[in-house]
Amino acid sequence: MTTVYNFNAGPSPIPAPVLAKAKEEMFNFEQSGMAVMEMSHRSALYEKIHFHAIDQIRKVLHIPEEFEILFLQGGATLQFSMVPMNFLPEDKSAAYVLTGSWSEKAQKEASAIGKVETFASSKDNDYRYIPSVDLGGLPENTAYVHLTSNNTIFGTQWPDFPEKSHCPVIVDMSSDILSRNIPWENIDMVYAGAQKNAGMSGVTLVILRKSLLEKANSQLPPSLSYKQHADKQSLYNTPPTAAVYITGLVADWIDEQHGVEGMAQLAKEKADMIYNLIDESNGFYTGHASVPSRSMMNITFRLPSENLEKKFLQEAAAKGFVGLNGHRSVGGCRISNYNAVPVSHVKILKDFMIEFMNRHS
Known part of the structure; x- marks a missing residue:
């Protein structure tokens, strides 16, 4: 077999021990005669996989109990629209800090839902730096502020997150989730596609404060409502079972690596x-x-x-x-x-x- 050194930006490598364990048990999980992808998502066997993955994500990221952990679909890109659908009312605006292409796309999709403002940007210097921001300077009618923690295209990353002020802080962490500690006291919601650090493509992690969840738009179709997915423990519809299983194994591996x-x-x-x-x-x-x-x-x-x-x-x-x-x-x-x-x-x-x-x- 030819040696490959995989430096893809995503989907990206999965830890070798995770792949080895998946190869060993994924296609006959716990001697059930069924592959993970075949079993009912309502079965006790799959629920064991599902809730183990949630528990391990909570453990390795030190997520407080006042946060919900969701497994959703549609990639981080769907979150660009779900965030404003749930948290951007007509009488408020959302603030975006632009640090690269993905934050631009997040802002563009939000602008189709409601009012958005650029709070800070490093576009003037071809996104070579992370702008310094004071969230205390946000207007009072700001529904939330959105950050992108790591910028895959331009190679920049927030070294530290700004101190939270009077409005919720929402962070796209698709490309550095599980690689650093998260200051939960300064953040209300994190979302991340799994295919870089958290497993395989197909599942999106959404971690959000329960008090924020209570403020979500109650008039949305259930499939676009964070509250609906939280109430059903990410089992409102069929989850990407294999992707959730791999995410659980990745969290196990990270736990073993300190x-x-x-x-x-x-x-x-x-x-x-x-x-x-x-x-x-x-x-x-x-x-x-x-x-x-x-x-x-x-x-x-x-x-x-x-x-x-x-x-x-x-x-x-x-x-x-x-x-x-x-x-x-x-x-x-x-x-x-x-x-x-x-x-x-x-x-x-x-x-x-x-x-x-x-x-x-």
Whole structure:
């Protein structure tokens, strides 16, 4: 079997022990004669999988009891619309902090539902930094403020979340969920597609404060209502059973690796290898993000010319590196450093980058 070094931005690697366990039991779960994907979502056997995954997510993320944990479908993209549908009344506006393409898309979808304002933005500098914000400066009629914690395309990440003020704080954490601690005292809702750090595509995690849930729009169709999904414990309709099962296994694995604290330490160790190389390359590799805003999850950089970038990517692909292309909207190169990327793979990539630089400097 050819060795592959998977640095895809998403879907991205799943921890090898998780895949091994899934291979062992997923297609005959607890000797039931049924695969996880075949059993009834109303059965006691599936409920065991379902509630174990919820309990483990709560454990590893240290989620207080005043928060609900939901497993929904439609990806994080559906949340761009569900959030304003549930929490943006006609007489208020929503504030968006723009730090990249995904926050732009979230704002655009919300604008189809109600009034939105840009509270802060780093678009003026091609999204190279995270803007400094004081949430105390939000207008009184703000329904909520929306942040995107990590920006996969531009390679920036909020190093710390701002202190909460008078309105709810909602965060898209699709690309750094389970890689860092979350200050729940300053956040009212988090949502994340699972396919980067929390498992496989198909399930979306939504974690929201119960007091916020009580303020949700009660006139929505049930399938778009957070309250309905919470009341039915994410079993209002058939959940993506296999994806929920994998998320549970990923949470188990993270728990065994010293939790999100262990993941944060590992992410920094791996990212530092590449950032130190970039900083010491005398401009051969140039990072996109400003140093204080650098992402631990997505490292974006350019080479001296597009032709050299093309050659770099071609040679990397020939050596088994996958997913190093920058996003099609910005070009360049990108290393996605999610939880399941092994330290050894980052070391091998660093060695290749050094060898390539030495040949072409």
